[in-house]
Amino acid sequence: MSRGASDEELIALVVAARDGAAFGELVRRHQGVVRGLMQRMCSNHALADDLAQEAFIKAFNKIGSFTGKGSFRAWLCRIAYNEFLMSARKRKATEKAMERFKHDVDDVEAPRDMGSVVDLDRGLKTLKEDERVCVTLCYAGGMSHAEAAEATGMPLGTVKSHVNRGREKLKAWFEAEEAMAS
């Protein structure tokens, strides 16, 4: 029954009756984006899935605070991003995690297909921390610049610059990789 319902209808069911089946359908629809976002941020698929689960549990507990301003997916991604930041702080490793993300290319887990995914993660590692976060939120999370600005607390103009600069760096990185390969 819940499969045909819109996100808004499912959210209303969860808010009104804490309907687990309705929330399950929301998880089913948005898990790809949230897990993808976490995987690009963490470089560790097991940790990324744990954090994605935590993010969904948090979303369930505070779904009443979703006002409907902006998309549900953006709201979820904001929770997921905060979850990632909290996790990094807990491990006293925000800087270390970012450092690892930038330099620890060999630690990237081999996902289901080698090649494009690993290339993307390696390319992302060449970006500055803020650029990587903004690019990941906008491309993996599907957030608008304004939503990414709200999620990160950065000014809108800064987010736009980070995304554009990050995108240009990725373009240059991919071109260099291709030149080396050919």
Add this chain to the structure above:
Amino acid sequence: MTMNDPFEDRLRAAFAAAQPADDDAEDFVKKVQGRLARPDRRRALVLGGAGSTGSAVAGTQLEGFFSNPDLLPTDGIMGQVFTYTSPEMLAAGVLALMIAGFAVVVPKNLYAG
């Protein structure tokens, strides 16, 4: 982000391809739903156990407390209550309040996660 060039499409495709495969989506959904169904049993058991033990210890002392006239007020409404109610009744009333308190607080803690 809204630029329309081949690299933009390629980048979007790369992020889309990097999303987790749909074949393990159901497992993920079940894990999340499983955690919703039993938020934190251990916490509830520890809280409930500690509360019950405390209530039991307090309960054994209540009758003695309510039997000691030096410890109870003699004036006003409370004085009237203590004069006309037996120590057993007072102890039972306090225990009932404690149990009602746990009945309210523990489910709240469960939902708060």
